[in-house]
Amino acid sequence: MFNDHFPCTHGDKMQGPQIADKPWIGKSYEQTRILVLGESWYGDWGSDYNSDSSYVAGYLAGAIRDSMYSKMANACGAERQAYWESILFTNFVTWAGNKRTDRxxxxxxxxxxxRLERLLQIHMPRGVWILGKEQSEFSAPVVRQAGIAFEVSFHPTSYGLRNQVLGESWHRLTAKIT
Structure with missing residues (x-):
C-alpha cells in the first residue's frame, strides 16, 4: 500500500520543520483497517524521520526510542512489531510546535x-482509535459523519493513565468492528 502526500495542516503562522505528510500504513492494515489517530507531531526529528511513516519505521528498526509507542502496543496486548504492522497511524495535527509541551x-x-476527511475516504478504516480527549472534540464528529466506528481514549501520555485503561479502550473499539 502507498503513503499519501497531503499538504501539512499547520493552520497557524508558526514556523516549524518541514514535516512530510505520510501516514504510517502497516503491512497488514488491510486485514484490520484500524486507524489510530494521534493528536499532534511536535519537534524536529530531522529529515530522516520527518513523517509518521518514517518515524514509525525508525522506531520499529530500533533507531528511535519512543515509550509512548511501546505503551500503545503493550496496552493492546500485542508485540510492538505486530501491533504497528496492523494499523494505519497518523497524527490529527501534523505539527504543533517545537517541544512536547506545545499544544x-x-x-x-x-x-x-x-485532511482527516480525505484520509477516511482514501483508506476506508472500519474503526478509528482517537487518542486524546481534546482532539476528539474536532476529530470525532468527522469520523461519526463518515459512519465509522470509533473509540476515544485518553492520550497515552496522560498523567497516571494505566495500560489497563488504555487497553480497555482499544478492546472496546475492536469489539465494535468485529
Missing part, C-alpha cells in the same frame, strides 16, 4: 479536519 491551537485542530 495544538483551535485553528490547528480546525485546519486538520479536511
Amino acid at each position: 495544538p491551537t483551535r485553528v490547528m485542530y480546525e485546519a486538520a479536519v479536511p
Whole structure:
C-alpha cells in the first residue's frame, strides 16, 4: 500500500520543520483497517524521520526510542512489531510546535479536519482509535459523519493513565468492528 502526500495542516503562522505528510500504513492494515489517530507531531526529528511513516519505521528498526509507542502496543496486548504492522497511524495535527509541551491551537485542530476527511475516504478504516480527549472534540464528529466506528481514549501520555485503561479502550473499539 502507498503513503499519501497531503499538504501539512499547520493552520497557524508558526514556523516549524518541514514535516512530510505520510501516514504510517502497516503491512497488514488491510486485514484490520484500524486507524489510530494521534493528536499532534511536535519537534524536529530531522529529515530522516520527518513523517509518521518514517518515524514509525525508525522506531520499529530500533533507531528511535519512543515509550509512548511501546505503551500503545503493550496496552493492546500485542508485540510492538505486530501491533504497528496492523494499523494505519497518523497524527490529527501534523505539527504543533517545537517541544512536547506545545499544544495544538483551535485553528490547528480546525485546519486538520479536511485532511482527516480525505484520509477516511482514501483508506476506508472500519474503526478509528482517537487518542486524546481534546482532539476528539474536532476529530470525532468527522469520523461519526463518515459512519465509522470509533473509540476515544485518553492520550497515552496522560498523567497516571494505566495500560489497563488504555487497553480497555482499544478492546472496546475492536469489539465494535468485529
